[in-house]
Amino acid sequence: MRPYKLLPLLLTIFLSCDENNEQNKSVAIGKVGTPLISDTSEAFDTFNQRFHEDSKFQISRIDFPIGGRFADGENSYNWTVKNWQFLKEAVKETVDTEEYEHNFERTDTTVTEKYWIENSGFKIERRFRKIGGKWFLTYYDDINL
Numbered sequence: 717m718r719p720y721k722l723l724p725l726l727l728t729i730f731l732s733c734d735e736n737n738e739q740n741k742s743v744a745i746g747k748v749g750t751p752l753i754s755d756t757s758e759a760f761d762t763f764n765q766r767f768h769e770d771s772k773f774q775i776s777r778i779d780f781p782i783g784g785r786f787a788d789g790e791n792s793y794n795w796t797v798k799n800w801q802f803l804k805e806a807v808k809e810t811v812d813t814e815e816y817e818h819n820f821e822r823t824d825t826t827v828t829e830k831y832w833i834e835n836s837g838f839k840i841e842r843r844f845r846k847i848g849g850k851w852f853l854t855y856y857d858d859i860n861l
Contacts, residue, residue, distance in 0.1 A: 757850075760827055760851055763777075763844075767851070768805065777850070777852050781795065782795055783856075784841065784856040784858070786858045787861060788861065807820070809822075811831075816831050825845060826843065830842075841856070842856050
């Protein structure tokens with residue numbers, strides 16, 4: 717057989733092997749040989765720590781404009797990338813204080829945290845949502861009237 721006749725056969729074998737390899741990249745083999753789909757979604761706890769330590773990462777995980785606003789006795793505005801105030805305090809499930817009320821709600825795709833003082837005009841609310849396997853801040857109310 718002439719070498720130029722083997723070329724199409726070799727190309728077919730090479731390309732089919734590469735195609736199968738691409739399909740198997742996201743599958744791991746379990747102990748009993750069953751394929752397991754690897755979960756590449758981001759854990760909230762890991763995100764929460766980095767989000768509140770790294771200002772560039774924080775900005776990258778806020779798709780402006782977001783819901784919520786800033787309001788105090790003199791100013792009131794919606795959040796933009798230009799007026800954003802870096803959030804340093806990480807989200808917490810529980811808070812040990814009697815100064816204000818605290819509520820924390822968590823599902824697989826959302827996290828909501830609220831702080832408030834009843835009948836005072838003080839409220840902070842943060843909402844995070846998992847989008848495409850990554851966490852994003854989608855709402856931030858910082859009200860202190």
